[in-house]
Amino acid sequence: EVKLQQSGDELVRPGASVKMSCKASGYTFTDYAMHWVKQSPGQGLEWIGTIIPLIDTTSYNQKFKGKATLTADKSSNTAYMELSRLTSEDSAVYYCARSTLDAWGQGASVTVSS
Amino acid sequence: DVVLTQTPPTLSATIGQSVSISCRSSQSLLDSDGDTYLNWLLQRPGQSPQLLIYSVSNLESGVPNRFSGSGSETDFTLKISGVEAEDLGVYYCMQATHAPLTFGSGTKLEIK
Numbered sequence A: 001e002v003k004l005q006q007s008g009d010e011l012v013r014p015g016a017s018v019k020m021s022c023k024a025s026g027y028t029f030t031d032y033a034m035h036w037v038k039q040s041p042g043q044g045l046e047w048i049g050t051i052i053p054l055i056d057t058t059s060y061n062q063k064f065k066g067k068a069t070l071t072a073d074k075s076s077n078t079a080y081m082e083l084s085r086l087t088s089e090d091s092a093v094y095y096c097a098r099s100t101l102d103a104w105g106q107g108a109s110v111t112v113s114s
Numbered sequence B: 001d002v003v004l005t006q007t008p009p010t011l012s013a014t015i016g017q018s019v020s021i022s023c024r025s026s027q028s029l030l031d032s033d034g035d036t037y038l039n040w041l042l043q044r045p046g047q048s049p050q051l052l053i054y055s056v057s058n059l060e061s062g063v064p065n066r067f068s069g070s071g072s073e074t075d076f077t078l079k080i081s082g083v084e085a086e087d088l089g090v091y092y093c094m095q096a097t098h099a100p101l102t103f104g105s106g107t108k109l110e111i112k
Helices: none
Strands: A003-006 A008-013 A018-025 A034-040 A045-052 A057-061 A069-074 A078-083 A092-098 A108-112 B004-007 B012-013 B019-025 B037-041 B050-054 B065-071 B075-079 B089-095 B108-111
Touching: A003 A092, A008 A018, A018 A034, A018 A092, A018 A108, A034 A069, A034 A078, A045 A069, A057 A069, A078 B004, B004 B089, B012 B019, B019 B037, B019 B089, B037 B065, B050 B075, B050 B108
Parallel strands: A008 A108, B012 B108
Antiparallel strands: A003 A018, A018 A078, A034 A045, A034 A092, A045 A057, A069 A078, A092 A108, B004 B019, B019 B075, B037 B050, B037 B089, B065 B075, B089 B108
């Protein structure tokens, strides 16, 4: 069974950074790219970027350049996303999704509050 | 960026009714490789999105065949032939032909 297990919900201070993980199982991690998607409260879906773990190549939505950094660890089949200089606008649920969109993580909520 | 306009924004249906959702793109989604990367997703309340249809009309494995997709270039439709209670949620179209990938604003399906 293909599964993407995301790390837990986070409460972070404004101006801080947060790094979340997405552990893949049930398939060969390097055979697929990984998308990251943002869902703000009560809102729709936004594509943040994609990483190709096999060659460590990333592509970003221009809107999230400088905000999000995508990495992957092939040895642990885990993708990571770090969000920096957090503001209230970054409070949202973040999903990882396999590039074919047939598998999604359960989502990780980030709340930015002092 | 490609803008995907979904209509209607909300839909109320009775069990067994057939419904359609439209997704119109600001640009053609026909890729240079000949494929059209327009997908449909369903997000049930409190859940992650799930893939229903990929490349316009291909039913994802395990998805009931009451769901079907059609269209080309800039106009696409998701049809549910005989709504069931489990179909409630928000439906999104999503394109992966042009960067950045973009999503429609969603259509909320309510069951009467």
